[in-house]
Amino acid sequence: MKFLEELLRILGPSELKKSKKSKGFPVLKLPIVVLEMVLKQLDPVERFKFSVLSKHTNHLCIKYTSKGSDRIIGITWPPGLSILCEDEKLVTFGFQEKSNRTNSIMDQNVDSNATCHSKGGEDYVVYSENPLEQAMKWAKHFNDIFQFNHILVQINLSEMVDDFFEIYKTLMGPRVTHLKLSGTSADCGQLLELLTSVQIEVLLIRTSISGNLNDFKNFPYRLPVLRWEKPDGITIENILNMDCDFSDLRDSKFTDEELNMIFHEWRSSGNNVKLKSLSIKRNYIRENVNYDVIYQGMENENQDLMLKRIFVWRNEAGNECELILQGGFDVTRDDGKTLTCFTMVPRDQDLEDLNWHSINFHKIMSPDLWKRLKEHFIKPSKPELFKKSSVPTFPVLKLPTLVVDIVVAHLEPTERFNFSNQSKYTAILCKRTIPKDQKLSLMFSYPPALSIMYNAREAVIFNFYSKSIRTDKDQMLGLVVNQTVNKKSECVFNLSANPNCPDVYHVFCKKPVKEQFEWAKHLGTFYHFDNNQLKVSFWKMDKKFKTFVETFKTTFDSTTFQLIIGADCVFQKPLEHVFDKLIVQHGTWILPLMTLKLRTPRLHFYRLDVSTNIDIKDIRRMNSDYIDLRNSTIDDEDLNEMLVEWKNGQLENLKSLSIRRNYSYDAVAFNALFVDFLSLPKPTWGSARYFDWFDDDGKETKIQINIAYDCVREDGKVLTTFFQMPPDDEEQTWHSLNFRVTTPNV
Amino acid sequence: MAPKKNSAKRPQPSTPKPSAPARIVKVQSSDGHILQADVRALLLSSTLAATIKGYDDENKPLEKLEVNNVVGFTLKLVLEWCEKHKEDDPAIAQAEKDKKNIFIPSWDRHFLTKLPMGNLFDLITAAYHLDITGLINYGCKTVANSAKGKSTEEMRELFGIPEPWEQPSTSTATWDD
Numbered sequence: 072m073k074f075l076e077e078l079l080r081i082l083g084p085s086e087l088k089k090s091k092k093s094k095g096f097p098v099l100k101l102p103i104v105v106l107e108m109v110l111k112q113l114d115p116v117e118r119f120k121f122s123v124l125s126k127h128t129n130h131l132c133i134k135y136t137s138k139g140s141d142r143i144i145g146i147t148w149p150p151g152l153s154i155l156c157e158d159e160k161l162v163t164f165g166f167q168e169k170s171n172r173t174n175s176i177m178d179q180n181v182d183s184n185a186t187c188h189s190k191g192g193e194d195y196v197v198y199s200e201n202p203l204e205q206a207m208k209w210a211k212h213f214n215d216i217f218q219f220n221h222i223l224v225q226i227n228l229s230e231m232v233d234d235f236f237e238i239y240k241t242l243m244g245p246r247v248t249h250l251k252l253s254g255t256s257a258d259c260g261q262l263l264e265l266l267t268s269v270q271i272e273v274l275l276i277r278t279s280i281s282g283n284l285n286d287f288k289n290f291p292y293r294l295p296v297l298r299w300e301k302p303d304g305i306t307i308e309n310i311l312n313m314d315c316d317f318s319d320l321r322d323s324k325f326t327d328e329e330l331n332m333i334f335h336e337w338r339s340s341g342n343n344v345k346l347k348s349l350s351i352k353r354n355y356i357r358e359n360v361n362y363d364v365i366y367q368g369m370e371n372e373n374q375d376l377m378l379k380r381i382f383v384w385r386n387e388a389g390n391e392c393e394l395i396l397q398g399g400f401d402v403t404r405d406d407g408k409t410l411t412c413f414t415m416v417p418r419d420q421d422l423e424d425l426n427w428h429s430i431n432f433h434k435i436m437s438p439d440l441w442k443r444l445k446e447h448f449i450k451p452s453k454p455e456l457f458k459k460s461s462v463p464t465f466p467v468l469k470l471p472t473l474v475v476d477i478v479v480a481h482l483e484p485t486e487r488f489n490f491s492n493q494s495k496y497t498a499i500l501c502k503r504t505i506p507k508d509q510k511l512s513l514m515f516s517y518p519p520a521l522s523i524m525y526n527a528r529e530a531v532i533f534n535f536y537s538k539s540i541r542t543d544k545d546q547m548l549g550l551v552v553n554q555t556v557n558k559k560s561e562c563v564f565n566l567s568a569n570p571n572c573p574d575v576y577h578v579f580c581k582k583p584v585k586e587q588f589e590w591a592k593h594l595g596t597f598y599h600f601d602n603n604q605l606k607v608s609f610w611k612m613d614k615k616f617k618t619f620v621e622t623f624k625t626t627f628d629s630t631t632f633q634l635i636i637g638a639d640c641v642f643q644k645p646l647e648h649v650f651d652k653l654i655v656q657h658g659t660w661i662l663p664l665m666t667l668k669l670r671t672p673r674l675h676f677y678r679l680d681v682s683t684n685i686d687i688k689d690i691r692r693m694n695s696d697y698i699d700l701r702n703s704t705i706d707d708e709d710l711n712e713m714l715v716e717w718k719n720g721q722l723e724n725l726k727s728l729s730i731r732r733n734y735s736y737d738a739v740a741f742n743a744l745f746v747d748f749l750s751l752p753k754p755t756w757g758s759a760r761y762f763d764w765f766d767d768d769g770k771e772t773k774i775q776i777n778i779a780y781d782c783v784r785e786d787g788k789v790l791t792t793f794f795q796m797p798p799d800d801e802e803q804t805w806h807s808l809n810f811r812v813t814t815p816n817v
Numbered sequence: 818m819a820p821k822k823n824s825a826k827r828p829q830p831s832t833p834k835p836s837a838p839a840r841i842v843k844v845q846s847s848d849g850h851i852l853q854a855d856v857r858a859l860l861l862s863s864t865l866a867a868t869i870k871g872y873d874d875e876n877k878p879l880e881k882l883e884v885n886n887v888v889g890f891t892l893k894l895v896l897e898w899c900e901k902h903k904e905d906d907p908a909i910a911q912a913e914k915d916k917k918n919i920f921i922p923s924w925d926r927h928f929l930t931k932l933p934m935g936n937l938f939d940l941i942t943a944a945y946h947l948d949i950t951g952l953i954n955y956g957c958k959t960v961a962n963s964a965k966g967k968s969t970e971e972m973r974e975l976f977g978i979p980e981p982w983e984q985p986s987t988s989t990a991t992w993d994d
Contacts, residue, residue: 120967121976
């Protein structure tokens with residue numbers, strides 16, 4: 072209560088007492104300029120409540136509304152409204168026929184013929200004679216006070232009443248930014264009629280379409296954005312006549328040959344003049360992918376695997392976002408139009424949806440698009456005045472030298488590099504105080520990049536680019552930093568709005584590969600790296616790749632390292648080249664596909680981040696010391712088969728196996744897992760046991776196990792089974808079954 | 818030099834710096850109270866800054882400033898706030914004015930939220946008359962925050978909006994008729 076004392080000191084007790092009389096805040100008596108500021112600072116929910124207080128407050132809200140950046144109003148059938156605001160607060164309104172309910176009636180209303188009731192929280196229900204008309208009236212009211220950027224209409228066409236859009240158009244106008252079709256099926260004719268009567272920007276079809284799809288001529292193939300979840304009836308001819316800005320066909324049935332045909336037809340026919348982006352997504356659980364067929368005839372097209380480009384993309388909701396692409400095939404046809412073709416697979420974090428890949432055709436950026444991108448995505452430079460702000464300072468360099476060294480030694484990797492950039496002196500300080508216990512790894516990536524790995528995450532990233540893309544550099548926002556290993560190259564710090572992002576530096580130089588290894592040496596003077604990792608994300612056996620592998624070999628010939636295999640397609644030849652030239656001890660595969668088709672030598676450690684296509688037969692073939700399969704779909708019966716085999720004296724080489732499964736699959740069925748293996752599975756309690764393992768960074772470690780099940784076979788070998796779950800502070804999304812074979816010394 | 822990621826995201830509260838000796842002037846409220854304030858604090862008010870500049874330009878001795886539209890104890894609050902922020906760069910407040918989400922530093926949050934609403938109203942009005950952008954920003958944000966989580970009725974009470982039957986139209990009138 073220190074503050075109250077201070078307040079009493081300022082006001083004096085008598086004044087405070089006097090002022091306590093008035094509890095309210097007569098906001099309408101504020102000067103109009105101040106009132107406008109208060110209104111603009113109101114959160115959306117409070118803004119709505121304020122708008123219904125009186126005619127005057129409603130008028131004020133409409134007058135002083137500012138166009139919201141991400142505000143969305145959702146209109147549904149049966150009549151309902153949802154308002155999604157920047158801070159994700161949701162207000163929902165249901166609209167029903169008039170009832171006798173009298174409790175919790177709000178006094179104010181948009182329409183005199185309706186009563187509004189609070190359902191608790193931010194949920195309301197409005198009773199009236201005509202719920203649909205009422206819903207539209209409320210939608211208009213909200214649109215006036217919020218100025219929504221997006222109006223999303225979500226309907227089931229087969230259940231919707233006829234005059235839905237007539238009423239909508241009367242009150243809201245003909246514009247619907249997003250139309251989402253839900254339900255099991257929609258009629259083709261009905262959809263066509265709808266598309267011709269309202270102006271739609273984004274059409275999301277989440278239902279199957281019945282009827283003759285050939286009726287679709289201009290619509291929906293001329294809409295700015297079309298996303299179709301099950302485009303079953305769509306033909307190649309439809310695709311070749313498509314002229315959407317962005318079309319995304321999910322779960323499509325096109326074969327590899329047909330995809331290849333689409334590409335060739337586009338090149339030769341001169342169609343799809345306006346089409347900017349086409350994405351065809353397939354489910355690879357059902358179908359295997361043969362990239363050789365898909366990309367047949369494209370091998371000799373222009374491609375620069377070093378080139379990183381930014382495309383305008385559309386997120387799940389159909390809104391514009393940014394896509395950074397490295398590589399891709401650039402194909403130019405006779406009329407001068409260039410299309411970039413690339414493959415996309417799920418990202419690592421898309422754990423629940425890892426069963427697709429997509430082939431994308433994207434029209435290359437025009438200067439005009441760059442301009443739009445700059446306006447939309449590239450952050451404005453910091454205003455001058457913030458540079459002058461009085462940030463509390465701590466003159467660290469004025470500390471006694473010994474103390475400075477301690478402070479610098481405590482800096483975490485990101486801050487350490489940042490600090491070393493301040494001056495020559497700070498760089499010297501960093502060099503003389505290198506902590507050895509931070510457990511850092513240096514990851515070499517191809518295409519050329521370096522990452523300082525700390526706690527299995529990237530702390531600092533350096534991307535190496537050729538100077539030839541210098542014009543692009545000017546468009547990358549960033550500050551040129553002092554530090555560089557080559558006077559002719561330039562290092563640019565990339566500002567990130569997200570504090571959780573690692574620091575990213577772009578190095579523009581003459582020879583990216585050479586520069587990458589020089590930087591690695593340079594970073595070695597600031598940091599102590601426990602091990603090196605190599606991540607290859609682009610597999611093409613060309614001169615650049617060979618140079619990279621050769622340079623790696625000459626630099627780290629005596630070092631065994633972890634190989635991380637990324638990218639969406641890996642080819643046997645370059646992979647063999649890596650195994651031939653370099654000593655790979657651990658293999659970590661982060662690609663979700665094609666693993667089985669590749670032949671690799673025996674690895675000490677094998678981890679597959681996505682192992683949905685790995686079965687027991689593959690495990691038998693792997694013949695590795697440590698096998699770690701993540702996102703596995705192997706079931707308990709299959710595992711049991713393997714355990715029984717082991718008990719009967721087979722699987723001689725099995726030493727360690729970890730199978731991590733998602734909770735979305737069945738929990739462990741002990742009866743199935745242990746049948747004919749352990750008759751009475753009694754856990755071995757007692758003192759903790761330690762097993763050798765590798766952490767996510769590929770570093771050797773030991774894991775402590777308290778409860779385990781042991782099975783001893785005739786030759787004396789013991790197979791220990793134990794379970795693991797994520798640490799308490801992590802999301803509980805997986806469990807793992809672990810098997811270790813040990814031979815007692817006896 | 819690579820900037821630290823989180824730096825300069827929000828304005829930091831000012832920290833005392835070694836500076837020139839304070840120039841103290843007297844300020845008189847509308848009800849005759851005479852208070853003393855540092856000129857640097859008064860410069861946060863554009864209105865007072867113009868008056869002070871006028872005196873300085875004409876080389877007249879500045880003995881007393883008269884603030885005719887602010888009463889004594891509100892002026893005390895205003896001066897207390899200005900004293901705390903006298904080291905601030907006025908450009909920061911100016912830039913914050915147009916921001917969608919204004920961040921209120923800890924001291925100001927305590928200062929403004931603990932004030933009775935009546936005092937807060939007087940303070941914001943005084944800040945408007947004296948043109949103190951920073952105080953207006955924080956005051957307005959505090960008022961907007963005070964409406965958070967309130968029901969319609971609670972908000973009506975808080976903001977002193979007349980009940981429907983006190984309004985010219987009936988409670989069931991439509992807003993757009």
